Amino acid sequence: MERRTYLDHAATTRPDPRVIEAMLPYYADHWANPSSVYVEAQAARRGLEGARRSVAACIGCQPEEVVFTGGGSEADNLAIRGVAEASRRRGDHVITTRIEHHAVLHACERLEREGWRVTYLDVDSEGFIDLQQLERAVDDRTVVVSIMLANNEVGTLEPVAEAARVVKRANPRCAVHTDAVQAVGLLPVNVDDLGVDLLTMAAHKFYGPKGVGALYVRPRTPIQPLILGGSQEQRLRAGTENVAGAVGLATALQLASDEMPSRAAHCRRLRDRLLDELPRAVTGAHITGSRDRDRRLPSNASFCFEGVEGESVLLQLDLAGIAASSGSACTTGSLEPSHVLTAMRVPPELARSSLRLTVGRESTDEEIDRLLAVLPGAVERLRALAPTSR
Ligand SMILES: Cc1ncc(COP(=O)(O)O)c(C=O)c1O
Numbered sequence: 001m002e003r004r005t006y007l008d009h010a011a012t013t014r015p016d017p018r019v020i021e022a023m024l025p026y027y028a029d030h031w032a033n034p035s036s037v038y039v040e041a042q043a044a045r046r047g048l049e050g051a052r053r054s055v056a057a058c059i060g061c062q063p064e065e066v067v068f069t070g071g072g073s074e075a076d077n078l079a080i081r082g083v084a085e086a087s088r089r090r091g092d093h094v095i096t097t098r099i100e101h102h103a104v105l106h107a108c109e110r111l112e113r114e115g116w117r118v119t120y121l122d123v124d125s126e127g128f129i130d131l132q133q134l135e136r137a138v139d140d141r142t143v144v145v146s147i148m149l150a151n152n153e154v155g156t157l158e159p160v161a162e163a164a165r166v167v168k169r170a171n172p173r174c175a176v177h178t179d180a181v182q183a184v185g186l187l188p189v190n191v192d193d194l195g196v197d198l199l200t201m202a203a204h205k206f207y208g209p210k211g212v213g214a215l216y217v218r219p220r221t222p223i224q225p226l227i228l229g230g231s232q233e234q235r236l237r238a239g240t241e242n243v244a245g246a247v248g249l250a251t252a253l254q255l256a257s258d259e260m261p262s263r264a265a266h267c268r269r270l271r272d273r274l275l276d277e278l279p280r281a282v283t284g285a286h287i288t289g290s291r292d293r294d295r296r297l298p299s300n301a302s303f304c305f306e307g308v309e310g311e312s313v314l315l316q317l318d319l320a321g322i323a324a325s326s327g328s329a330c331t332t333g334s335l336e337p338s339h340v341l342t343a344m345r346v347p348p349e350l351a352r353s354s355l356r357l358t359v360g361r362e363s364t365d366e367e368i369d370r371l372l373a374v375l376p377g378a379v380e381r382l383r384a385l386a387p388t389s390r
Helices: 017-028 039-059 072-086 102-113 131-137 160-170 243-258 260-281 310-319 339-343 365-385
Strands: 066-069 093-097 117-121 142-146 175-179 198-202 213-217 285-288 300-305 354-358
Touching: 017 039, 017 243, 039 066, 039 243, 066 072, 066 243, 072 093, 072 102, 072 142, 072 175, 072 198, 072 213, 093 102, 102 117, 117 131, 131 160, 142 160, 160 175, 243 260, 260 285, 260 300, 260 365, 300 310, 310 354, 310 365
Parallel strands: 093 117, 093 142, 142 175, 175 198
Antiparallel strands: 066 213, 198 213, 285 300, 300 354
C-alpha cells in the first residue's frame, strides 16, 4: 500500500495498541453490567471505578468528580446546558468566546433561542481573548463562562487560569468551564491550577477510543443531567456505562501523562520545523494563531496561503499521500471561511485558504520533509490555474 503521511492529529489520533490491549478484556470477559449485584459485575465495576480513579489522579481531582460521557461534544453540552438548566432561577446569562468548537457555540446558540443572554468574547489577531472584556461582561446574572484551553484550528492557548480568577472575583457563584479537548494529553492539566469548575476531555485526541470523553465537575456546581434515566455517573449521565471506553480513556491519559515530556518535545520540534520552514518554502504563506510558540499547542502549525482555496490544497496533498485539514474537521467541505479565522479578522479570501497541520507522537522528520517537498509545487500549480484570484 502507498505510504501515507498523517498530519491531522487534532482531528483524531490512531489508538495506541497498549490502549486497545487494556480495553479488550472489557469486551471479551468483563462484559457484565457494572451496576448489577452479582459476581460477574464486579470486574466490570472495578474496571470502571479504576478508570475513574486514574483519570482523577491525572487531572488532580477526586474520582467522584469525573463523569464519563460519549465524547467531547457531549461533555461540552452537559457543562453548558446542564449548568444553565440548574441555574434558571439565579441567572439568565452565559459567556463564551467567538472561537469555541461548535459543540460549545451551538449549545450557547440554543440557549439564546430559549431566551438566555449570551456574550461572545472577541479575540485578537492571534486568537487571544481580552481579560478586560471578560471582566466587563460578567454580571450577577451570569451562570457559566466557557473558554477553551487550546483552540482546535490555530492552536492558541487561552489564559484560562487568569480568566477563572477574573470571573470568580466578579461573581463567585458563576461556574467556569473549559473545553480542554485539544490540550489534555499534550499539556499538563490540573483543575485546581486552572481554577475551573468544569473541564471537558475526549479520549480520541490522545490515542484513546472515539465516542468516549469525560467531564470534570467540581463539587457543589449546580448541574442537571441532559440524558435522563438510570442513576449512573453520579446521576449526571444515565445509561449503562461504556466500561471498555472508560478503561481506554484512562489508559490513554495515563500513558500521555507518563510520556508527556518526550511526546511534547517531539511534537514541538516537528511543529517548529513547519513554522520555520514552510513560510520559506511557499511564497505568500502566513502563519495563523499565536506567534509566541509557548502560547500555542506544541502540535499545531496552521497557515493561510494567498491566492488558493484551502480545499484544493487538501486535495492536492491527499493525492500526494498526505492527510491534513483546512481547519476544524467539521467546517471542512463548507465554503464558509472558518468562524475562528473570521473572529481573528483574517480577510475572507485568505481565511478560505487555511491549512492546519497537526503532528503527533508517530510523526517523523521524513513526513515533514515530504510535506515540504510537495506543498510549494501544489500551491504554485493551483495559483497558475486561477491567476485572477490573486
Ligand atoms: C476543542 C474541541 N472541542 C470539542 C470537540 C468535540 O469532541 P468529540 O469529537 O469527541 O465530540 C473537539 C473535536 O474536534 C474539539 O477539537
